[in-house]
Amino acid sequence: MTQVLFKNRRPGETVFLDGYRKTGGYEGLQKAVKAMSPDEVREAVKESGLRGRGGAGFPTGVKWTFFPADQFGEKYLVCNADEKEPGTYKDRELLLADPHQLVEGMIVSAYALRIPVGYIFIRYGYERCSQNLERAIAEACEAGFLGDNILGSEFSFELHVHRSAGRYICGEETALLNALEGLRANPRSKPPFPAVRGLFGMPTTVNNVETLANVQHIIVNGPEWFRGLAATETGAGTKLYGLSGHLERTPCLELPIGTTLREIVEEHGGGVWKGRTFKACLPGGASTPYLAAKHLDTPLDFEPIEKAGSRLGTGGVTVFDDTTCMVAATLNLNTFFARESCGWCTPCRDGLPFVSWLLEKIERGEGTMEDIEILRGQIRNIHGRSFCALATGAMEPVASLLDLFMDEVVDHIKRGRCPLKR
Ligand SMILES: Cc1cc2nc3c(=O)[nH]c(=O)nc-3n(C[C@H](O)[C@H](O)[C@H](O)COP(=O)(O)O)c2cc1C
Known part of the structure; x- marks a missing residue:
């Protein structure tokens, strides 16, 4: 099985600069800066078909076409390492094993977009990952891969680690930008998109850890290899x-x-x-x-x-x-989302607790068939109607509960109890 991002991963170990370079580390940066123009790097990423790994799956090269790459001046590259989505821990695993993968990916991406400053916004509980990144950044500066005139070129880039204050909403890219600015982490309205007005009001691109860590491999091996x-x-x-x-x-x-x-x-x-x-x-x-x-x-x-x-x-x-009560599982998920709502918009602030109340009532065996219709109405009112994608995402397991496990929901109502409890 081809290992690209995890090729240096060993149980309980972290690879730093020497180990990273032994397996081809920083060859992508050398190739990009010495042999390719920023436009060629962007074109290669677009050709590769890389799609964002942070959740929405937007094609990275296409997203970068909305960014004013040819304009010089104050612009930012932000890496989203917030990773608070329940059941998700892949970025942590990558940063525990091989932090230079992200550092090199960010430098090459910044070169492609002519960005002088980058931030890694990282989940506050990921302290070892943060320390790994700080060491990797210091090593990259020492080796001339970061800082002024990288590898003797005109390109300069500085990179900082910023620890999140720790809420799920901080992973939403515009709330993240507010948090980075020291403001309350509410989402911002889009448009204007961050590519136009992002961090400190300047053009910004936000990408996930895994997305950015793929970039140098595309440059070394080519877009076709990546698609293959x-x-x-x-x-x-x-x-x-x-x-x-x-x-x-x-x-x-x-x-x-x-x-x-x-x-x-x-x-x-x-x-x-x-x-x-x-x-x-x-x-x-x-x-x-x-x-x-x-x-x-x-x-x-x-x-x-x-x-x-x-x-x-x-x-x-x-x-x-098969012993799982899907109503209880969905209630558990929705309770998380309701607690993590930033309260900025009504569908999320008021809608999610109401959905939890309905699910709990059904799970206890006190629901009615009318409650299912009320639940459907809530899904319609919340999905796609919240200020950011938090509440929309929260409705996805709820809607699929009704699509895939309706018999189990109805069984709760007919029996007046959870059918999976003895
Ligand atoms: C509530 C919420 C939380 C999110 N959390 C994360 C996160 O922890 N990490 C992440 O990369 N993207 C997260 N996203 C998606 C980001 O807003 C954004 O789409 C992503 O960072 C873009 O990177 P990509 O194009 O490389 O995937 C979240 C979105 C929402 C609505």
Whole structure:
């Protein structure tokens, strides 16, 4: 299995500059700065088909075309390392193992976009990752890969680590920019998009850790090589899948993007634990719709997973066995989102607690058939109508609960109790 981002990963160890360079580290930067123009680097990323790994899956090269790359002056590259999506821990694994992957990816990206300053906005609990990054940045400065006139060129770039104050909303890119400015982390209205008016009012691009860490590999090996790494026709690259839930094993692995859910569950996860059977999974974090057993052969890549009714999200795969009450599981997820709402808009602030109240009532066995209709109405009123994507994402498991597990919901109402409780 080709390992690109995890090729230096060893249990309990972190690779710093010497180890990173032994396996080709900073060759991408040398090639970009010495042999390619910024436009050529951007074109290669666009050609590669790389899509954002932070959740929304927007094509990175296309996103960069909205950025004023040819304009010089104050502009920012921000790496989103907030990673508070439940069931998601891939960025942490990468930063624990090999922090220079991100540092080099950011330097090459900054070169492509002619950006002089970058920030890594990192989850406050990821202290070891933050320290790894600070050491990697110091080593890169010492080696002439960061700072003024990088590798003797005209290009200069400085990079800083900023520890998040620690709320889920801080991962939403515009709330993140407010947090970086020292303001309350409420989302900003879009437009203007960060590419036009971002950090401190200046053009900014926000990208995920895994997204940026792929960039130098595309430069070294070429866009075609990158597309060829995928297991699907439509995909590009590898994917860091973080497994969790009711499996025999729950590793974080780098696999070709588009590896099937069945292979991930049965081979890499060692099957559903305790000899039980697969009931459902969240394929890409807590704000993605469930997949059920009938979806086990779905390739976990953006397009096929959308056809199956869900989203790749972050690639954090959480599995539920057949003893799980899906109403209770959905209530648990929604309670998280309700607590994490920043309160900025009504659908999120008032809608999410009401959805939790309804789910709890159904789970207790006190729900009515009318409650299902009220729940449907809430989904309609919240999904796509909140100020940012937090509440919209929160509605995705709820909507898929009604699509895939309606019998179980109705069973709660008819029996007047949770059918899975003895
Ligand atoms: C509530 C919320 C939380 C988010 N948290 C993260 C996060 O922790 N990390 C991340 O990369 N993207 C997160 N996102 C997505 C970002 O807003 C943004 O789309 C992403 O950082 C862009 O990077 P990409 O294009 O490389 O995926 C979150 C979005 C929402 C709505």
